[in-house]
Amino acid sequence: MTKEWWKEGVVYQIYPSSFKDSNGDGIGDIPGITSELDYIKSLGVDIIWVSPFYKSPQYDMGYDISDYQDVYEQYGTVEDVDALIQGCHDRGMRIIFDLVVNHTSHLHPWFQESASSKNNPKHDWYIWRPARYINGERHPPCNWRGFFGGSVWEWDDNIGEYYLHLFAKEQPDLNWDNPDVRQAIYNDAMRFWLDKGVDGFRIDTVNMYSKRLDFPDAPVVEPDTPWQPAYDLICNGPRMHEFLREMNYEVLSKYDAMTVGELPHTPDPAHVLGYISASACQLQQVFQMDLVFLDFGERSKYYPRKWALTEFKEALEKWQCFIEGNDGWTTNFLENHDTGRSVSRYGSDDPRFAALSAKMLAVLLTTLTGTTYVYQGQEIGMVNAPKTWPIEEYKDIETLNYYNEVKQITGGDKVALEEVMRGIQLTARDHNRLPFQWNANANAGFTSSAKSWMRVHDNYGVVNATQQSEDPSSVLSFWKSMIRLRKQYSELFVHGSFTICDFENEAVLSYVKEETNKRALVVLNFTDKPQELNLKLVKDMTVLVSNYSGKSMEPVLKPFEGRIYI
Structure with missing residues (x-):
């Protein structure tokens, strides 16, 4: 790699x-x-x-x-x-x-030109479509919802068509085609x-x-x-x-x-x-x-x-x-x-x-x-x-x-x-x-x-x-110490393989990182209560890092404790 x-x-x-x-x-x-x-x-x-x-x-x-x-x-x-x-x-x-x-933006010169006339060379730089009429009533071309709510279409009186905007109406979509x-x-x-x-x-x-x-x-x-x-x-x-x-x-x-x-x-x-x-x-x-x-x-x-x-x-x-x-x-x-x-x-x-x-x-x-x-x-x-x-x-x-x-x-x-x-x-x-x-x-x-x-x-x-x-x-x-550690063990943490352990545990996330002859186990308590550690996972391993002071080998993880074993 x-x-x-x-x-x-x-x-x-x-x-x-x-x-x-x-x-x-x-x-x-x-x-x-x-x-x-x-x-x-x-x-x-x-x-x-x-x-x-x-x-x-x-x-x-x-x-x-x-x-x-x-x-x-x-x-x-x-x-x-x-x-x-x-x-x-x-x-x-x-x-x-x-x-x-x-x-x-709708204030970009490209859109200002596009919205000035159907004959403008930049009119096709944005996505314009005619209205569809249902029982004589004007409607947007389709029913898509915008990411900021409402329709993705905005009517323009000057052009007499709708333009597309997936986000705010002030953010018209460019025509990448x-x-x-x-x-x-x-x-x-x-x-x-x-x-x-x-x-x-x-x-x-x-x-x-x-x-x-x-x-x-x-x-x-x-x-x-x-x-x-x-x-x-x-x-x-x-x-x-x-x-x-x-x-x-x-x-x-x-x-x-x-x-x-x-x-x-x-x-x-x-x-x-x-x-x-x-x-x-x-x-x-x-x-x-x-x-x-x-x-x-x-x-x-x-x-x-x-x-x-x-x-x-x-x-x-x-x-x-x-x-x-x-x-x-x-x-x-x-x-x-x-x-x-x-x-x-x-x-x-x-x-x-x-x-x-x-x-x-x-x-x-x-x-x-x-x-x-x-x-x-x-x-x-x-x-x-x-x-x-x-x-x-x-x-x-x-x-x-x-x-x-x-x-x-x-x-x-x-x-x-x-x-x-x-x-x-x-x-x-x-x-x-x-x-x-x-x-x-x-x-x-x-x-x-x-x-x-x-x-x-x-x-x-x-x-x-x-x-x-x-x-x-x-x-x-x-954070500074963890970034240093990531660089020190870059083969393992940046490039290493990832394997979840103890998947069904709803309180603790455990995973192994492995690269050539290096292996680390990361255990993370996602709760505010102490959690028992799966001792089978840490056999023959020593603690490299804990987010509590010291490098505790206790078989119980403290609230929100994270440890790395190596």
């Missing part, structure tokens, strides 16, 4: 608005990131992934881009980005950017930054560029709304692999560029391998969502379900083992900008257990095969927003749209709104967008402004990077 830099590296994701404010306007920015590169380097991180910083009206926090070659003015300038790239390279780190090319669109994307969004030294891309919604362009109606599974989920019609369309091969051949292969794609609603490992097999020449890695969707209910993520540890094990095993015997690669993550905090979802944010469960999850992520991704704040054990916060503290378009839809459908029913609020408190995207907690000063040291763009978590006085950097027993210190 080859050992490219993007396999061995640990990636740290940064959300610009929430990382560090350098100029006191209450919002994070590019110079703020650059000012903390030494902190990031100290973690042992090799690669930084920066979420969108491009020019944008910010309807969807920068995932609605109005100019691929410019920077959102509150984040800084192109020169600031140049300095960030150089700063990473000077410290021996690489840097990747978000590539958002399924859609643009038009070769001129693809060439413009390659030039404006990719080569421009690759030539400046960026080391690759995290590619947003990478399986949605090709859709079913005949737009059949999706099956009705939610009879109380006219808009139906259509994932099988939206994702993995007929030309998807063709488009990615072309992108790789014409652009990415000309640079030593890393690619990791966001690949939702693709549950079949054989299908995923078609994207990431080295011989397929498309992508190097993708994010599989089974673990981060584990608590999503059938109705919606905002009606979460209780999950069993055996389900967690099944998902983990599936995406750890699907690359065995082939030329694919995998990824490990429990957090990103679209999730809640992993401590609150898979561990416990009870102050008695929060740090312990954060460390236990660090043991998990740093011992898995594949490339490991850490989201800002995860390394200090940040948790979800307090349950006392009202809906007014939430900013995300997805969350607010869903809450308001429930409010409208139920006539503001208090019980219904309380139910959806409980889901928001667990799975809303805003939890991972709270400002980074640098110190115990006002606004957690995130900004010198009296007010930050989003409220800082109430616990910043006891959970912050400055305090933890001085404490050898802190979550931060533990």
Whole structure:
């Protein structure tokens, strides 16, 4: 198996608005990131992934881009980005950017031209369709539900047709079937930054560029709304692999560029391998969502379900083992900008257990095969927003749209709104967008402004990077030691085979990592109660790591204890 830099590296994701404010306007920015590169380097991180910083009206926090070659003015300038790239390279780190090319902002000049006239040369750069009429009444071309709720179609009076938007109506979908669109994307969004030294891309919604362009109606599974989920019609369309091969051949292969794609609603490992097999020449890695969707209910993520540890094990095993015997690669993550905090979802944010469960999850992520991704704040054990916060503290378009839809459908029913609020408190995207907690000063040291763009978590006085950097027993210190250990034992943890043990145990996750003559056993207590250890598993092995002080050989795992035996 080859050992490219993007396999061995640990990636740290940064959300610009929430990382560090350098100029006191209450919002994070590019110079703020650059000012903390030494902190990031100290973690042992090799690669930084920066979420969108491009020019944008910010309807969807920068995932609605109005100019691929410019920077959102509150984040800084192109020169600031140049300095960030150089700063990473000077410290021996690489840097990747978000590539958002399924859609643009409605304010992008391409869409402005497209919507100006059917005769405009760029009209076909987006996806337009005539209305369908039922009993003389105008309806969208099909019943697909958008990812942010409502129809995927928006009527345009000037054109007299609907345009497609899988996300917000301010995010019209590009027409990838038009070769001129693809060439413009390659030039404006990719080569421009690759030539400046960026080391690759995290590619947003990478399986949605090709859709079913005949737009059949999706099956009705939610009879109380006219808009139906259509994932099988939206994702993995007929030309998807063709488009990615072309992108790789014409652009990415000309640079030593890393690619990791966001690949939702693709549950079949054989299908995923078609994207990431080295011989397929498309992508190097993708994010599989089974673990981060584990608590999503059938109705919606905002009606979460209780999950069993055996389900967690099944998902983990599936995406750890699907690359065995082939030329694919995998990824490990429990957090990103679209999730809640992993401590609150898979561990416990009870102050008695929060740090312990954060460390236990660090043991998990740093011992898995594949490339490991850490989201800002995860390394200090940040948790979800307090349950006392009202809906007014939430900013995300997805969350607010869903809450308001429930409010409208139920006539503001208090019980219904309380139910959806409980889901928001667990799975809303805003939890991972709270400002980074640098110190115990006002606004957690995130900004010198009296007010930050989003409220800082109430616990910043006891959970912050400055305090933890001085404490050898802190979550931060533990993460640093685990990243060092991952690199020390890279053959075993990065590249080793993965085997689940004691599968039916609903309290403890145990697995073996093996490579040539090295063997490790990882045991993780996912509960707040002591759990008996299966002594057969640890016979003739010694403890390498525990997230409790010392290297206990006791036959009982403490609450949220994680151990590595070697």
